[in-house]
Amino acid sequence: MVRHKEKDKQGIISDTRQKLLTAATQEVARYGFERANINQISASAGYAKGTIYNYFPTKRALMLALIDEFTKNHFEFIADKVIQVNDPISRLKNFFVAGFEWIEENLQQGRVMVATLNGPDVEFKEHLYAAYQPMFELVGIEIIGLGISQGLFRGMEPGPTAGMVMTIYLGFGSTVDDRGHPNVAPEKIADLVLHGLIKV
Amino acid sequence: MVRHKEKDKQGIISDTRQKLLTAATQEVARYGFERANINQISASAGYAKGTIYNYFPTKRALMLALIDEFTKNHFEFIADKVIQVNDPISRLKNFFVAGFEWIEENLQQGRVMVATLNGPDVEFKEHLYAAYQPMFELVGIEIIGLGISQGLFRGMEPGPTAGMVMTIYLGFGSTVDDRGHPNVAPEKIADLVLHGLIKV
Amino acid sequence: MVRHKEKDKQGIISDTRQKLLTAATQEVARYGFERANINQISASAGYAKGTIYNYFPTKRALMLALIDEFTKNHFEFIADKVIQVNDPISRLKNFFVAGFEWIEENLQQGRVMVATLNGPDVEFKEHLYAAYQPMFELVGIEIIGLGISQGLFRGMEPGPTAGMVMTIYLGFGSTVDDRGHPNVAPEKIADLVLHGLIKV
Amino acid sequence: MVRHKEKDKQGIISDTRQKLLTAATQEVARYGFERANINQISASAGYAKGTIYNYFPTKRALMLALIDEFTKNHFEFIADKVIQVNDPISRLKNFFVAGFEWIEENLQQGRVMVATLNGPDVEFKEHLYAAYQPMFELVGIEIIGLGISQGLFRGMEPGPTAGMVMTIYLGFGSTVDDRGHPNVAPEKIADLVLHGLIKV
DNA sequence: TATGAATGAGAGTTCATTCAT
């Protein structure tokens, strides 16, 4: 009973925190971190302005928490789809397709990611890079490394090549329109990258 | 004599404006538009805080002027290098090499460009896209279109393909480090793109 | 209990707002709207400078609220005294006597009224005229109209004549000295106006 | 010759000064003293911003000069019309008619006068009262005093009564619309005042 | 835990005034 109650209570707490993070994502996506308004975030989450400080000590801490949340989400979504297939070429295609699918379904997070990655705030940028480390490793080991070891891809260094692939993904990720569609179809992007990687 | 004097006077005016733009670029590159401080910009340009308002009506107008300046600069630098050669493959290589050379030599402007392109401010973003229209056309007509017409590149639509090339350039442009070097050598980026474009 | 508590809470809110309005009236009366200082108003009301913006979105909105407050106050004070008697002549006398009594007791508000009525700010002026509409009607219907219908006053149109009476009141209102006394005794003003209105 | 030249030179100087005063009157009439813009005044007079300081040491000095100009103008216009007739009743009528004629023909000056008279700036107000002293005397001696001495007006003290007449004039003067018309016809105002003053 | 009144540092902007030309 007590345990159940505690769970409930924790559930409520998490719920509040989650609502605040969601509201913060909307606000930051639309206005950027600097112009995002703490009061507005609290209000659109259904709370008063003070409440946010029961969960996050500062506005910057809220932003960092928000980054943690969507990077985890983003990585898990993509990794799941990549690992579902075994050959490197399908994995690369899945990486791009799943990557843009995630952006389409998580447009606000996508915008925050892109803006943070390219914005002037060094602390946020480093936090984001660190949080995306698993994704770099996924691409480097499970896609590029695998393709090279199977003799499918040209002999390149996996690390830098993974960096290239990620950079291209993120580069096109920053071109998505209001519906979440990049300026080029994910399949075409995958195609271009494959043509660049595959042995002839 | 009179003419010389006039030129001098205009020269002084332009000089102040130019100093302010340069200082603004430094500040915006380092702190982003929102945190860039008007007083600090004036001061580091060697003027009092009010002076900036003799040249730009608002902080936003200063930013737009700054965008106009570096896009023109950027385009002219690249176009010059691209046009120096005639075959599409060399032109594509020159595009990337010159592109990253410009970023390396104009690191602050590069940062502002990247942050603006990926930031939340719609007005700035649209202004920047409009200002880069000539660059899109350069790539679409003078590189991709030419390569297709010569039967060197796979049959793709020049417009979207130019968009891809630009996106890849800008994507890697956003990875440059403090010395202005992208995470992958420009030649390698050009190489990857060429492998993606060239007929086998 | 709850009700009492709510009342208390609301009371505190109103209290702050009221203190700010009072301080603003002092400041505007002394320096005029343009030179009235928002920080000074907050400070003399006993609050920090930002506090005022929890109650009024802009300095102009504060001014409009202040106008609303004193016009209501002014009208109620005069209407009460006018209605206490029934014959038009006494009512006219009471109008002037109560009118100047109010100004004497509310010197700051009186100054703001007069300056606003004669100042260059069209929005404020129109707001003030609109707010004084009930007073115009009081004079037109309950004093002039009544006097005409009883055959006491010369046959004049009530509306314009009310305008004249109000204009004379406000004209003399603008002559009050530091103690709130007009340059002519209210009774004499009433006397002059009566001589102008009464049938011979 | 020299004298003629000097006269010309002085004429040019005066011309500039006059243009500046005229432009200042327009600006102050429209925006009030505080919001009147020195640069705008210079510009609309056809000069650069610095020029104004060759004629007036400060913005306040400009305002005082402007007051001096229109009060003199105002007094001379009215006095001329009043003195043209000899009986006090005609003089009173002429006073109001000429008074409003001047306002109609000098709308901007009229607005400045009214705003200054009712505004918060004590220095300006006192300057204006002092400048209007001749007008008070004109009314007190040449109209009211004359009427009393001829047994036409009720036995009142000329000074305060002149104050009343002036107050009524200025009170209605503050009601003029965009074309310079008061809310009541000047003849009616004169009529009301006469009914108040004349022996029955 | 939730609230929201109060805070005050900080920012952009205005503009009267100066002064070298």
Added chain:
DNA sequence: AATGAATGAACTCTCATTCAT
């Protein structure tokens, strides 16, 4: 006498943060 670039004090308004309830 006329100019206009430069100045910097002053002002309104924003908003992250605190804290008593």
